[in-house]
Amino acid sequence: MLGNFEYSNPTKLYFGEDALSYLGGELATYGKRVLLIYGGGSIKKNGIYDDVIKILKDADKDVFEVSGVMPNPTLEKLYEGCRVAKENNVDLILSVGGGSCCDYAKAVSVSTHCEEDPWEKYYLRMEDVDNKIIPVGCILTMVGTGSEMNGGSVITNSKSKLKIGHVFGDKVFPKFSILNPIYTYTLPEYQMVAGFYDIMSHILEQYFSGTDDNTSDYIMEGLLKSLINSSKIALKEPQNYEARSNIMWIATWALNTLVAKGKTTDWMVHMIGQSVGGHTNATHGMTLSAISMPYYRHIMPDGLAKFKRYAINVWNVNPEGKSDDEVAKIGLDQMENYMKELGLVMNLTELGVTEEMLSNIADGAFILPGGYKILTKEEIIQILKQSL
Structure with missing residues (x-):
C-alpha cells in the first residue's frame, strides 16, 4: 500500500x-x-x-x-x-x-x-x-x-x-x-435493485484506481463477489434474511471509508450520475447504472491491468489463450449481463435525458483526478451520448 x-x-x-x-x-x-x-x-x-x-x-x-x-x-x-x-x-x-x-x-x-x-x-x-x-x-x-x-x-x-x-x-x-x-423487505423491487447497484458503484469507484498491490483491492473483490451472489438471491427471494443481511452489511463497508485507505479513488461515475440526477430527479442508483458501462469501456485502456484483474478475480474469466484486452472486455460484458439480469436501467433515455441536455449535464459534473483518466468535458459528453 x-x-x-x-x-x-x-x-x-x-x-x-x-x-x-x-x-x-x-x-x-x-x-x-x-x-x-x-x-x-x-x-x-x-x-x-x-x-x-x-x-x-x-x-x-x-x-x-x-x-x-x-x-x-x-x-x-x-x-x-x-x-x-x-x-x-x-x-x-x-x-x-x-x-x-x-x-x-x-x-x-x-x-x-x-x-x-x-x-x-x-x-x-x-x-x-x-x-x-x-x-x-x-x-x-x-x-x-x-x-x-x-x-x-x-x-x-x-x-x-x-x-x-x-x-x-x-x-x-x-x-x-x-x-x-x-x-428492507418491503422496499419496491425498483428501489431495491437501484440500491444494489449503488453499493456496487461505491466499491468500483474506489477499486478502479491505483496500480500498487493494495489490501483494499482484495477486500473489495470479496465484497463484490458477496454482493453479486446475494443480490441474485434477493431478486428471487426478497425476504431471504441471509441475502438481505449480507447486502446490508456490504453496503455499510462499501462506503464507511475503510476500503478507500491507500487509494486515490475515482468517483467520476458518481459525478456524472449526480449531475444527471440534478437535471432529472431520477433514482440515484439508476443514474449510475445508465452511465457505468460506457464510462468503464472508455477508461479501460488506461487501467487495463486492473480491469483484467477485475475480470479474473470477480467475474471468474479464464485468461488462458486471451490477450489482456480480451480478458478485460469479457469481464465488462459479464458485468453488463449481471446488471441486465437485475433489471437496472441501462440508458439515460429511460431516465428522461435528451441530447439537448448533455452539455449542461457535463457542465454540472465535477471532474476529479483520482481515476485512470482525467476526463475533459468533451469526453463526458461522448460518454453521455453513448449512454442514451
Missing part, C-alpha cells in the same frame, strides 16, 4: 433483528428534544414509526418531526429542517429511512447553526464545519448509500439543477446506526 493515512470511524452500529432494542440505551446519552426525520410515510404503514415513537416516549423525549424527505433531498427541504431544528433547539436528530434521510439529517445537523447560507458554505465552497453540530442517529430502512457510517451528505439545488455531495469529517458521522435487515 502506498502513501500515508489515518483511519477512525466513530459510528456505533447495532445490527440484526433485535437492533432496535438498543435505541433506548442510546437515547439516554442525549438531551430531551429529538427531531425525528423520515420520508414519505412508509414507516407508518409497516409499523416502524410506531415502534420508534414508543421508544422515544418511554425515554421521556419531546419529539418534533420533519416528514416528506424526498429521495434526492432538496435545498428547500434542508432550510425547512434547519428551521424546525433551530426553533425547537433539538439535542438529537434521529433519521428513520434510507440513505437520503441519513444524508438529509447530516445536512441539517451542520446547517442549523450555520451563520451563512449552508449551500454556499458547504456545497459550493466545500468548507469545513466551524459551528455547532447537532448529533445524528440513524435507523436504516433501505441499503445502498452507506450513509449510516460515513460523513457524506448530498443535497440537490432544484433551481440551479446541481446535485452536490460534501464528505464531512468524523464529527458529522452518525453517532449510532441501527441496521435491521427485515426493515
Whole structure:
C-alpha cells in the first residue's frame, strides 16, 4: 500500500433483528428534544414509526418531526429542517429511512447553526464545519448509500439543477446506526435493485484506481463477489434474511471509508450520475447504472491491468489463450449481463435525458483526478451520448 493515512470511524452500529432494542440505551446519552426525520410515510404503514415513537416516549423525549424527505433531498427541504431544528433547539436528530434521510439529517445537523447560507458554505465552497453540530442517529430502512457510517451528505439545488455531495469529517458521522435487515423487505423491487447497484458503484469507484498491490483491492473483490451472489438471491427471494443481511452489511463497508485507505479513488461515475440526477430527479442508483458501462469501456485502456484483474478475480474469466484486452472486455460484458439480469436501467433515455441536455449535464459534473483518466468535458459528453 502506498502513501500515508489515518483511519477512525466513530459510528456505533447495532445490527440484526433485535437492533432496535438498543435505541433506548442510546437515547439516554442525549438531551430531551429529538427531531425525528423520515420520508414519505412508509414507516407508518409497516409499523416502524410506531415502534420508534414508543421508544422515544418511554425515554421521556419531546419529539418534533420533519416528514416528506424526498429521495434526492432538496435545498428547500434542508432550510425547512434547519428551521424546525433551530426553533425547537433539538439535542438529537434521529433519521428513520434510507440513505437520503441519513444524508438529509447530516445536512441539517451542520446547517442549523450555520451563520451563512449552508449551500454556499458547504456545497459550493466545500468548507469545513466551524459551528455547532447537532448529533445524528440513524435507523436504516433501505441499503445502498452507506450513509449510516460515513460523513457524506448530498443535497440537490432544484433551481440551479446541481446535485452536490460534501464528505464531512468524523464529527458529522452518525453517532449510532441501527441496521435491521427485515426493515428492507418491503422496499419496491425498483428501489431495491437501484440500491444494489449503488453499493456496487461505491466499491468500483474506489477499486478502479491505483496500480500498487493494495489490501483494499482484495477486500473489495470479496465484497463484490458477496454482493453479486446475494443480490441474485434477493431478486428471487426478497425476504431471504441471509441475502438481505449480507447486502446490508456490504453496503455499510462499501462506503464507511475503510476500503478507500491507500487509494486515490475515482468517483467520476458518481459525478456524472449526480449531475444527471440534478437535471432529472431520477433514482440515484439508476443514474449510475445508465452511465457505468460506457464510462468503464472508455477508461479501460488506461487501467487495463486492473480491469483484467477485475475480470479474473470477480467475474471468474479464464485468461488462458486471451490477450489482456480480451480478458478485460469479457469481464465488462459479464458485468453488463449481471446488471441486465437485475433489471437496472441501462440508458439515460429511460431516465428522461435528451441530447439537448448533455452539455449542461457535463457542465454540472465535477471532474476529479483520482481515476485512470482525467476526463475533459468533451469526453463526458461522448460518454453521455453513448449512454442514451
